[in-house]
Amino acid sequence: MSDHVYKKIEIVGSSTTSVEEAVTNAVNRAAKTVKHMRWFEVSEIRGHIDDQKVAHFQVGLKIGFTIEDK
Amino acid sequence: MSDHVYKKIEIVGSSTTSVEEAVTNAVNRAAKTVKHMRWFEVSEIRGHIDDQKVAHFQVGLKIGFTIEDK
Amino acid sequence: MSDHVYKKIEIVGSSTTSVEEAVTNAVNRAAKTVKHMRWFEVSEIRGHIDDQKVAHFQVGLKIGFTIEDK
Amino acid sequence: MSDHVYKKIEIVGSSTTSVEEAVTNAVNRAAKTVKHMRWFEVSEIRGHIDDQKVAHFQVGLKIGFTIEDK
Amino acid sequence: MSDHVYKKIEIVGSSTTSVEEAVTNAVNRAAKTVKHMRWFEVSEIRGHIDDQKVAHFQVGLKIGFTIEDK
Amino acid sequence: MSDHVYKKIEIVGSSTTSVEEAVTNAVNRAAKTVKHMRWFEVSEIRGHIDDQKVAHFQVGLKIGFTIEDK
Amino acid sequence: MSDHVYKKIEIVGSSTTSVEEAVTNAVNRAAKTVKHMRWFEVSEIRGHIDDQKVAHFQVGLKIGFTIEDK
Amino acid sequence: MSDHVYKKIEIVGSSTTSVEEAVTNAVNRAAKTVKHMRWFEVSEIRGHIDDQKVAHFQVGLKIGFTIEDK
Amino acid sequence: MSDHVYKKIEIVGSSTTSVEEAVTNAVNRAAKTVKHMRWFEVSEIRGHIDDQKVAHFQVGLKIGFTIEDK
Amino acid sequence: MSDHVYKKIEIVGSSTTSVEEAVTNAVNRAAKTVKHMRWFEVSEIRGHIDDQKVAHFQVGLKIGFTIEDK
Amino acid sequence: MSDHVYKKIEIVGSSTTSVEEAVTNAVNRAAKTVKHMRWFEVSEIRGHIDDQKVAHFQVGLKIGFTIEDK
Amino acid sequence: MSDHVYKKIEIVGSSTTSVEEAVTNAVNRAAKTVKHMRWFEVSEIRGHIDDQKVAHFQVGLKIGFTIEDK
Numbered sequence: 033m034s035d036h037v038y039k040k041i042e043i044v045g046s047s048t049t050s051v052e053e054a055v056t057n058a059v060n061r062a063a064k065t066v067k068h069m070r071w072f073e074v075s076e077i078r079g080h081i082d083d084q085k086v087a088h089f090q091v092g093l094k095i096g097f098t099i100e101d102k
Numbered sequence: 103m104s105d106h107v108y109k110k111i112e113i114v115g116s117s118t119t120s121v122e123e124a125v126t127n128a129v130n131r132a133a134k135t136v137k138h139m140r141w142f143e144v145s146e147i148r149g150h151i152d153d154q155k156v157a158h159f160q161v162g163l164k165i166g167f168t169i170e171d172k
Numbered sequence: 173m174s175d176h177v178y179k180k181i182e183i184v185g186s187s188t189t190s191v192e193e194a195v196t197n198a199v200n201r202a203a204k205t206v207k208h209m210r211w212f213e214v215s216e217i218r219g220h221i222d223d224q225k226v227a228h229f230q231v232g233l234k235i236g237f238t239i240e241d242k
Numbered sequence: 243m244s245d246h247v248y249k250k251i252e253i254v255g256s257s258t259t260s261v262e263e264a265v266t267n268a269v270n271r272a273a274k275t276v277k278h279m280r281w282f283e284v285s286e287i288r289g290h291i292d293d294q295k296v297a298h299f300q301v302g303l304k305i306g307f308t309i310e311d312k
Numbered sequence: 313m314s315d316h317v318y319k320k321i322e323i324v325g326s327s328t329t330s331v332e333e334a335v336t337n338a339v340n341r342a343a344k345t346v347k348h349m350r351w352f353e354v355s356e357i358r359g360h361i362d363d364q365k366v367a368h369f370q371v372g373l374k375i376g377f378t379i380e381d382k
Numbered sequence: 383m384s385d386h387v388y389k390k391i392e393i394v395g396s397s398t399t400s401v402e403e404a405v406t407n408a409v410n411r412a413a414k415t416v417k418h419m420r421w422f423e424v425s426e427i428r429g430h431i432d433d434q435k436v437a438h439f440q441v442g443l444k445i446g447f448t449i450e451d452k
Numbered sequence: 453m454s455d456h457v458y459k460k461i462e463i464v465g466s467s468t469t470s471v472e473e474a475v476t477n478a479v480n481r482a483a484k485t486v487k488h489m490r491w492f493e494v495s496e497i498r499g500h501i502d503d504q505k506v507a508h509f510q511v512g513l514k515i516g517f518t519i520e521d522k
Numbered sequence: 523m524s525d526h527v528y529k530k531i532e533i534v535g536s537s538t539t540s541v542e543e544a545v546t547n548a549v550n551r552a553a554k555t556v557k558h559m560r561w562f563e564v565s566e567i568r569g570h571i572d573d574q575k576v577a578h579f580q581v582g583l584k585i586g587f588t589i590e591d592k
Numbered sequence: 593m594s595d596h597v598y599k600k601i602e603i604v605g606s607s608t609t610s611v612e613e614a615v616t617n618a619v620n621r622a623a624k625t626v627k628h629m630r631w632f633e634v635s636e637i638r639g640h641i642d643d644q645k646v647a648h649f650q651v652g653l654k655i656g657f658t659i660e661d662k
Numbered sequence: 663m664s665d666h667v668y669k670k671i672e673i674v675g676s677s678t679t680s681v682e683e684a685v686t687n688a689v690n691r692a693a694k695t696v697k698h699m700r701w702f703e704v705s706e707i708r709g710h711i712d713d714q715k716v717a718h719f720q721v722g723l724k725i726g727f728t729i730e731d732k
Numbered sequence: 733m734s735d736h737v738y739k740k741i742e743i744v745g746s747s748t749t750s751v752e753e754a755v756t757n758a759v760n761r762a763a764k765t766v767k768h769m770r771w772f773e774v775s776e777i778r779g780h781i782d783d784q785k786v787a788h789f790q791v792g793l794k795i796g797f798t799i800e801d802k
Numbered sequence: 803m804s805d806h807v808y809k810k811i812e813i814v815g816s817s818t819t820s821v822e823e824a825v826t827n828a829v830n831r832a833a834k835t836v837k838h839m840r841w842f843e844v845s846e847i848r849g850h851i852d853d854q855k856v857a858h859f860q861v862g863l864k865i866g867f868t869i870e871d872k
Contacts, residue, residue: 035537037534037535037547038533039532039534041532042389042390042391043387043390044387050120051122052260052299055289056296059294060295071289071290072291074286074287076144077144079125081140084129084133084137085133086122089125096534099551105186105187107201109181109182109183110232112182113317113320113379114317114318114376120260120262121261127315131317132317146283146284151269151279151280151305155266156262156265156266156269156282159265162320166184169183177337177342178323178324180322181322190680199716203714207714209711209714210710210711211708211710212708213708214706214708216424217424218421218424219405221419221421221422224409224417226402226409226422229405239341245467245477246466247466249462250463250464251599252601252654253599253659254599254656255597256597271659272597332470332506332509335499339504339506340505347504351498353498354496354497358774359755361759361770364767366756392584393530393589394529407527408527412527426703426704427703428704430701431725434693434697435689439682439685442530455606456606457617458603458604459602459603459604462602472751472786479784479786480785483785489784490780490781491779491781492781493776493777494778514602515781519621539612540820541611542820546856549856550855557854562849563848564848567633567634568632568634569631569632570631571630571632571655574627575616575619575623576612576615576619579612579615611822636844638844639825639841641829641839641865645829645830646826646829665817665827666816667815667827667828667831667832670812672740672742672812673738673739674737674739675737691799724812726814742809742810743807744866746807
């Protein structure tokens, strides 16, 4: 395992409900194009306010995945 | 939209249940005196422990709102 | 001067043209309600992209002003 | 109260469900060996991805507790 | 207590003598217009030098206070 | 809008003239390969000095864009 | 000296009077259970406000001490 | 040179031996798919412990490369 | 694995030779009293200069280990 | 080039007009006493407000220059 | 005043008594070789522990001074 | 020792081989003009990539030295 190389990408997921769902939405969307995802790191939690109410949460996260050998 | 000016204020909301409810409580309370709220940024998550259990979550957030022209 | 007390507020100014104009717009707008402004500190530079072009710059700044004795 | 001395320790809790449960798991586990816990501060939110899905959340937190007089 | 909402403001106090007096000056001045103050957090210590000597200390602090229900 | 997922990439633009032109150059170049760009965040301002004069400004920025559903 | 190993612990001391006394209180209390203390690093200065006055200073510090060979 | 545009990507390299080898492994792997690499910036050094011994170092780095004109 | 709780401690290792040896020295010394160590994070690299030469490297690191169930 | 040693100094330049001119003023002034300047890094943008208007921008920057072999 | 250029240097002062005296000692010592000092910014507060007691405070500060025109 | 005053300077050393050699090169070069050096703090590790390979490491460090009494 010691010679693995990983790449990190930065994604922002949204949810009207929760921080966890925003993370899940981001990871699920990334899964369509990125393989071998291993971990995520939350870098930012923010959100929009609409009509004086919390409209949705936006969670920025970095996703790490293994780069396979060519 | 390019000449809008916004102000940010810093609020701390609490909840016995969740980070999201603490955010919502803070935004709802701010809505009583602040108009035209647009976004929030979470700056801190902490909480109190009572009788060796998590008693409540405290979430610090900055709220941005449009300053209307006078 | 040593017993002065200052307050800092956080403002976001916008401009389609430049960082400097965004700062100036923020300070000019604040001048309508805040007296005795003394200095500013830029905390954030960001902006919107519209139709694949930079639409405007948004500059977050803290403005310090003297609180006059009552 | 002014002469209290507190110690802070750093714990990481996990949960397949939520950030809040990860915090609660960490505090509950710490309660087995640490007395007089008073507050916590979240320092990090991350997690593992397994089979292209969020597997669990990991939340780093500092826990502050009163050091009793000997 | 869990549903309290707090606001934080940022103040800079000055003193020719000490960091502590600068904090006290800031809190005392804020007390004239802000009710229900609960805690402060020092964010910055700086000062002016005059005639090659320390002229006064300037201490930036955030003050948290309870927002009373309307 | 609440279920949008965004990606952020990090770009460095250069300009002999200004910070704003460096931002614009970066966004214009990114526009050749990236669709649906929404916002940018400046993370770094630096530059080269040549022959004892400012030769050009280099501005690091993160660009956020919507990931379209497949 | 080059093969020494140190441990750092995080302590919060309080004082109604000064930052220095809060540091001293923390170090004196730690001395009851920790040997071979070598240095401290202040990480946080905050405090409580009671009845609209500064009630006490709280200073967070990390204390480094030599781990003796077993 | 003043109108160059660069992109930065974030990679994590591993090595059982040294920080330098982890950097080299990351750069060598990136070289298989990225052209015109110019510089790197180390953002994080961490590692795994196995059977109570350092198993390998993991070094996070950002790699900057020139984006060629299309 | 999702309900594991970890603790982090902060250690400083030294070496006349290299950053890696300082890390190894710190982990080896910790191994005498701490079980189930899993990872480390380097937080600081510094060192002493003696007789105008680098005398030794000091590397601060946080070590994470599993807290076993009681 | 690999054995070059650089020194960094910290300078603050001012301008009534722009961030760029403040940088240029700082670099031009430094050029009177510092040789072989190579790059700069902006660390702070602030400014003074006079008579309720932006009076001038102050830009803090670090300047790196080659130390020539003696 | 808008075309002033300042330089910042970094000094560490010590005192067995207080943070303020450490700052004063640093500024007084700097006054022997640096002219036109204008302000200071505290960047670090730490200290040594000797014989299980606080031996002295060490305060790191940046000192800004006007560079006179040649 | 309690009334010592130190100065910190910022140096960048390079090496084709290792982080440690870059530190050593920087300290050795500084030794030609700076007396009484006491410690260093690494602030940045980066490097150049040439022909798709790591060309050299660049390590930024602050060097602290005692200012002798005049």
